[in-house]
Structure formats: C-alpha cells, structure tokens
Amino acid sequence: MHGGSELELRDVEVFLALADELHFGRTAERLHITQARVSQVIRKLERSTGATLFERTTRTVRLTPIGRRLRDDLAHARDLFQDALVRANCSARGVGAALRVGVLGAMGHEIRPLIEEFKSRHDGGEVQLIESRLSDPFGLVRADEVDAQILWLPVQETDLIVGPVVMTERRVLAVPADSELAVLDSVTWEQLDDHLVADLGSPAPPYWVEALTPRRTPNGRLVKRGPTARTLQEVLALVADGKVVSPLPQHSTRYFPYPGITYVPLRDAPSTQWALVWSSTTDRSGVVRAFARVAEELGSPSA
Amino acid sequence: MHGGSELELRDVEVFLALADELHFGRTAERLHITQARVSQVIRKLERSTGATLFERTTRTVRLTPIGRRLRDDLAHARDLFQDALVRANCSARGVGAALRVGVLGAMGHEIRPLIEEFKSRHDGGEVQLIESRLSDPFGLVRADEVDAQILWLPVQETDLIVGPVVMTERRVLAVPADSELAVLDSVTWEQLDDHLVADLGSPAPPYWVEALTPRRTPNGRLVKRGPTARTLQEVLALVADGKVVSPLPQHSTRYFPYPGITYVPLRDAPSTQWALVWSSTTDRSGVVRAFARVAEELGSPSA
DNA sequence: TGCATTGATAACTCGCGCTTATCGAGATGA
DNA sequence: TCATCTCGATAAGCGCGAGTTATCAATGCA
Numbered sequence: 139m140h141g142g143s144e145l146e147l148r149d150v151e152v153f154l155a156l157a158d159e160l161h162f163g164r165t166a167e168r169l170h171i172t173q174a175r176v177s178q179v180i181r182k183l184e185r186s187t188g189a190t191l192f193e194r195t196t197r198t199v200r201l202t203p204i205g206r207r208l209r210d211d212l213a214h215a216r217d218l219f220q221d222a223l224v225r226a227n228c229s230a231r232g233v234g235a236a237l238r239v240g241v242l243g244a245m246g247h248e249i250r251p252l253i254e255e256f257k258s259r260h261d262g263g264e265v266q267l268i269e270s271r272l273s274d275p276f277g278l279v280r281a282d283e284v285d286a287q288i289l290w291l292p293v294q295e296t297d298l299i300v301g302p303v304v305m306t307e308r309r310v311l312a313v314p315a316d317s318e319l320a321v322l323d324s325v326t327w328e329q330l331d332d333h334l335v336a337d338l339g340s341p342a343p344p345y346w347v348e349a350l351t352p353r354r355t356p357n358g359r360l361v362k363r364g365p366t367a368r369t370l371q372e373v374l375a376l377v378a379d380g381k382v383v384s385p386l387p388q389h390s391t392r393y394f395p396y397p398g399i400t401y402v403p404l405r406d407a408p409s410t411q412w413a414l415v416w417s418s419t420t421d422r423s424g425v426v427r428a429f430a431r432v433a434e435e436l437g438s439p440s441a
Numbered sequence: 442m443h444g445g446s447e448l449e450l451r452d453v454e455v456f457l458a459l460a461d462e463l464h465f466g467r468t469a470e471r472l473h474i475t476q477a478r479v480s481q482v483i484r485k486l487e488r489s490t491g492a493t494l495f496e497r498t499t500r501t502v503r504l505t506p507i508g509r510r511l512r513d514d515l516a517h518a519r520d521l522f523q524d525a526l527v528r529a530n531c532s533a534r535g536v537g538a539a540l541r542v543g544v545l546g547a548m549g550h551e552i553r554p555l556i557e558e559f560k561s562r563h564d565g566g567e568v569q570l571i572e573s574r575l576s577d578p579f580g581l582v583r584a585d586e587v588d589a590q591i592l593w594l595p596v597q598e599t600d601l602i603v604g605p606v607v608m609t610e611r612r613v614l615a616v617p618a619d620s621e622l623a624v625l626d627s628v629t630w631e632q633l634d635d636h637l638v639a640d641l642g643s644p645a646p647p648y649w650v651e652a653l654t655p656r657r658t659p660n661g662r663l664v665k666r667g668p669t670a671r672t673l674q675e676v677l678a679l680v681a682d683g684k685v686v687s688p689l690p691q692h693s694t695r696y697f698p699y700p701g702i703t704y705v706p707l708r709d710a711p712s713t714q715w716a717l718v719w720s721s722t723t724d725r726s727g728v729v730r731a732f733a734r735v736a737e738e739l740g741s742p743s744a
Numbered sequence: 745t746g747c748a749t750t751g752a753t754a755a756c757t758c759g760c761g762c763t764t765a766t767c768g769a770g771a772t773g774a
Numbered sequence: 775t776c777a778t779c780t781c782g783a784t785a786a787g788c789g790c791g792a793g794t795t796a797t798c799a800a801t802g803c804a
Binding site: 464465466476477479480481484497498499500502 | 749750751752753
Binding site: 189225 | 491521
C-alpha cells in the first residue's frame with residue numbers, strides 16, 4: 139500500500155526503450171533523460187506490476203520472461219494507441235494534410251519503399267517531399283515548413299529529435315570527368331590532396347558538414363575548401379566545371395549521371411547513416427512518430 | 442508549432458469518460474477532478490489531433506464522427522494496455538495472488554457470473570471472497586486486507602474510489618415470522634412504526650447505514666433503532682428472535698431462508714445499488730481496474 | 745427579463761517528474 | 775591487490791506543468 143502513482147505512457151516508452159537497448163545509460167541518452175530517471179521509472183514499473191522485469195548486474199541487463207511478455211504486450215498496445223491518434227489526425231486534416239518530409243537531393247526517391255509502406259498502413263496518409271538546402275539542413279524543420287527531415291548523422295541539436303536510421307550507404311567521390319582521379323577504381327581521403335571540396339556555407343554547422351567532408355585527412359593534412367554551394371545541384375555544377383571534387387553518398391551516382399562527372403568509390407570512408415529527424419516542439423509528433431515507427435520496422439537498407 | 446506536451450494516459454481517460462458521459466461536469470465528478478481540467482484536457486487533445494472531437498454548446502455535448510472513431514480506437518488500446526499490466530501482475534504473484542474482494546453477506550454468490558467472466562478473460566486470475574462486517578464496511582479496504590469491496594451506494598469517502606455498479610435490486614423487510622407484518626404482501630416505510638431496526642454500530646458512518654435504513658419515514662416519523670448487530674448473521678438472529686425488523690437487499694431472501702424470518706417486499710423503497718469500491722492508494726489498481734472493467738461491460742443485473 | 749446551468753478561460757499553486765551529486769559493486773589491467 | 779573505470783541505485787533538491795479556484799459568456803427556461 140502506498141501513494142497511487144499511476145503508470146503513464148512516458149513510463150512505458152522508457153520501459154520499451156530499455157527492453158530494446160538493455161543498457162540504462164544508452165536508454166537515457168536515446169530518450170534525452172538521465173540514467174537516474176530510467177532507474178526510477180523501471181523501479182516504479184516493477185513495483186506496480188510486482189514482477190522483476192530485468193535481471194541486472196552492473197555489467198549486464200537482461201529481460202526476464204515476464205518482462206519479455208510485457209514488452210510484447212505493451213509495444214502492441216502502444217502502437218494501437220499511436221495509430222488511433224494518427225488516424226484522427228489524418229481524417230481531421232483531410233487530403234491537404236500530407237506529412238511534409240524534407241530531403242536532400244535524391245533521398246526522396248531512395249525512401250520510396252518507406253513512403254509506400256506508410257501510406258498503406260495509414261489510410262489517407264499522404265507524404266509530401268520537400269527538398270532542403272545543404273547549407274541549411276535544419277532550417278525547414280525549425281521553421282515548421284516540414285514535419286520531419288532526413289539528414290545524415292550525426293545531428294546534435296538540442297531542439298531536434300533524432301529518430302531511426304532510414305538508410306546506410308557508402309560514400310563516393312564526385313570528380314570532374316577529366317580529372318586524373320576519374321580513371322581510378324577507388325580513392326582514399328589522402329588523395330584529396332591538392333583538390334578543393336565545396337563549402338556548404340552557413341548556417342550549416344561545421345560538425346555536420348565535416349561528417350561528409352572531413353576537415354583533415356587521416357594523416358592530418360588539411361582538406362582545402364573551395365567555392366560555396368548551397369544545394370546539391372550547385373555542388374554538381376562546380377564538380378562538372380572542374381572547380382572542386384566532392385564526397386557524396388553513393389546513391390547520387392544513380393540519380394545524377396552528369397556528363398562531366400565521374401564517381402569514384404571512397405575506400406576509407408565510413409558509411410553514411412541517414413536518419414529521420416524532427417523538432418521536439420512539432421504539433422504533429424503523432425504522425426511523425428508513426429512514420430518513424432514504419433521506418434524502424436523496415437530497417438535501414440544498405441544501398 | 443508549440444511546446445511539445447505529449448499526450449498521456451491520464452488524458453485519454455478523461456476523453457473516454459467524457460465520450461461516455463457527454464457532460465463536462467459529470468465527467469469531472471466521476472474522475473475526481475474539476476470541470477475546468479476536463480475542458481483543458483479536451484482542448485489539448487483536440488489541438489494535438491487537429492480535429493474537433495466534440496460538438497458542444499453550453500447545453501449539449503455530442504461526439505463528432507472523428508471523435509467516435511477515436512473513442513473506439515483508444516478504448517481498445519487502453520484495454521490492451523491495462524491487460525498487459527494485469528497479465529504481468531498475475532504471472533508475478535502466481536497462484537497465491539487472488540484478487541481479494543470484500544463482500545457483505547451473500548453478495549459473493551450474486552456476483553459469481555462476474556467472477557467467472559473475469560477469470561476466463563484473465564488467465565491465471567483468481568478471486569478470493571472475504572466477508573466484511575456491516576459495522577465496518579470500509580475497514581478491510583483501508584487496511585489493505587482486500588483489494589476491492591462491494592458495497593451499497595452511496596459511498597462518500599475521499600480516500601475511496603467508487604467504481605461501476607455491479608447489481609441493482611429492490612429491498613425487502615425481514616420480519617419475525619410471527620409478526621403481524623409477516624402476513625402482508627408488501628409493506629411501506631410508514632409501517633415500521635413501533636418496530637425497532639437493528640443498529641450497525643461504529644465505525645459504519647450514519648449516511649451509509651441510513652441509505653439502507655432511513656432515520657425517518659417519508660412522513661417524517663423517527664425510525665427507532667434497537668440493539669446492535671455487527672454482521673448480517675447477527676441481524677438475522679435478532680430478527681428471528683423477534684427483537685427487530687430489518688430492511689435488506691432482496692437477494693437475502695434467496696440465501697437466508699431462516700425458519701423464524703419472513704421477507705416482505707418494501708413497496709416504497711428505492712432500489713439499492715451495489716458498486717465496486719477500492720482504495721485510491723492500492724498497490725494493485727491495475728488488477729482492480731481490470732475487474733471493474735469486466736463489471737462495467739457485464740452491466741448491473743437487476744435481481 | 746431575471747435565474748440557473750454549462751463550458752471556456754485566466755491566474756495561481758503545489759506535487760511530482762526529472763535533475764545533479766554521490767555511492768557501492770564488479771570488471772579490467774599493471 | 776590496488777588503482778581505475780563502468781554501470782546501476784539512491785538521496786536530495788529544483789522547476790514546470792497538472793490541477794486548482796475564480797470568473798465570464800452563452801444558452802435555456804420560468
């Protein structure tokens with residue numbers, strides 16, 4: 139017998155996240171709360187069910203059979219819950235209420251399976267793709283001109299929520315067709331020596347730009363930045379014009395077979411992860427999360 | 442775009458209650474919150490879905506089609522949600538974890554259909570009936586010796602939650618077999634004149650005792666109280682002994698065919714409603730609410 | 745036209761959700 | 775076996791949002 143603190147959805151989210159991560163610290167990080175809070179919520183849940191849901195030592199966290207069952211049950215209930223809200227939202231906004239998703243370049247084509255799946259699951263759900271500028275990757279979400287945005291990671295903005303990864307792919311280097319690099323089977327960062335890469339201009343934050351085009355080569359040599367390009371088309375124009383070379387996600391090769399451009403695999407570049415990102419203050423978090431959930435279930439195809 | 446106040450289960454309960462009552466004031470009363478709060482929660486929900494869920498004037502509240510659909514969806518999700526917790530609770534506590542329900546007299550037999558339905562819906566759910574004293578109707582719940590208690594209404598205790606009505610029935614008057622009242626087809630309160638009724642003793646609160654045995658007749662004459670009886674058996678013994686007469690719920694006639702007692706229908710008594718009641722600070726509100734939900738769906742048979 | 749009822753809204757307050765700070769238990773390695 | 779690191783539990787305190795009180799405007803009814 140004690141104060142009747144009711145269980146809330148927020149608590150369930152914590153439980154489900156922990157059941158997924160099996161790690162208090164990472165769970166906390168993922169939900170943008172503290173590890174202490176995760177601990178408290180789980181304790182509360184175990185109190186109210188009367189069951190031990192996780193076997194935990196300081197080194198391992200494991201679901202008990204009851205915990206596993208509860209995870210399945212609650213995940214299902216939670217899904218229905220969100221679906222109900224999404225349905226209301228869709229019927230309310232009608233046809234003109236497409237989910238507005240910001241994309242860079244051709245990503246809109248790449249995530250077509252995701253969009254199709256979302257539309258088939260949520261009757262009446264529409265998705266509108268809006269291209270955003272490389273130079274201002276967070277502008278559209280922040281201005282509420284899109285409900286969500288697909289961006290390469292990392293994204294470290296306190297006002298943005300980073301959702302599931304929707305695609306993972308290797309990188310290529312776009313080089314002028316007449317460059318000496320164009321004839322190679324593959325290149326390394328080191329070979330960017332003496333070549334300029336396009337600058338994306340503000341307000342794109344440096345850490346984000348450098349995730350695609352590092353400031354230094356593995357050996358520590360500075361990569362020189364050249365003229366500014368605000369969109370992918372501008373980047374491609376500069377490359378075709380022989381002004382710069384530019385690391386790009388691999389899928390670009392399929393969509394932009396520019397005459398003057400050759401794409402060469404970047405051998406030593408880690409693969410690029412594209413994630414769905416949205417504002418923590420969005421009005422339509424229900425629909426956005428539903429979209430995110432579909433993405434999560436589909437997994438992230440490696441293109 | 443605004444502060445991302447997430448939707449919580451508490452809010453859904455308010456919505457579902459309002460969808461049921463279609464009246465802000467009554468909804469507030471039922472949930473033990475203020476009418477203002479109901480208004481705020483509904484506004485929040487309508488904001489976050491973007492839909493008008495209720496058509497309302499100051500005189501009428503009506504569900505919109507979207508609201509109706511949302512009610513069905515959310516009610517279903519909410520049920521799954523609670524079921525998940527109940528299941529965890531049942532597996533955790535195992536066989537020795539019966540839901541302990543306090544009853545007065547033979548109510549335990551009367552609600553057998555309810556108990557069967559509960560057991561069939563919640564695998565492993567057991568119900569243990571515990572008889573409580575008429576003289577201390579709230580004692581067992583407060584001492585956490587039962588998880589819930591079945592009592593006649595009204596129950597006005599700030600620390601207790603009044604759940605669904607499980608039965609509605611007429612009243613009879615138990616009279617000694619040799620009383621002049623025993624030969625009548627029915628009696629009225631007025632005819633209690635010159636007869637004593639049993640006193641239930643403390644700590645039973647007067648308002649609750651008087652719901653069964655009013656202090657005054659409709660014409661305003663005082664009903665005299667006689668010797669104290671703490672349990673139903675004691676009441677019956679006093680009646681059989683010719684000491685008192687006693688208004689009782691009708692089902693008593695089926696279970697206590699005492700040789701010395703005759704039951705006469707009470708013509709002008711309003712029917713008695715039996716409701717499930719539990720402590721607002723119970724540890725097992727999940728299971729209790731699940732039981733309450735089954736009761737709600739079965740409705741209250743008029744015996 | 746007053747009177748009663750009902751839902752909406754503004755302003756305030758206090759409990760609880762969440763934080764920061766710290767601890768003890770294991771694991772790892774020299 | 776001692777120093778160090780990681781990880782989860784816990785205590786104490788803070789701040790915001792859930793819920794309150796007070797009041798208003800609209801509507802129905804005599």
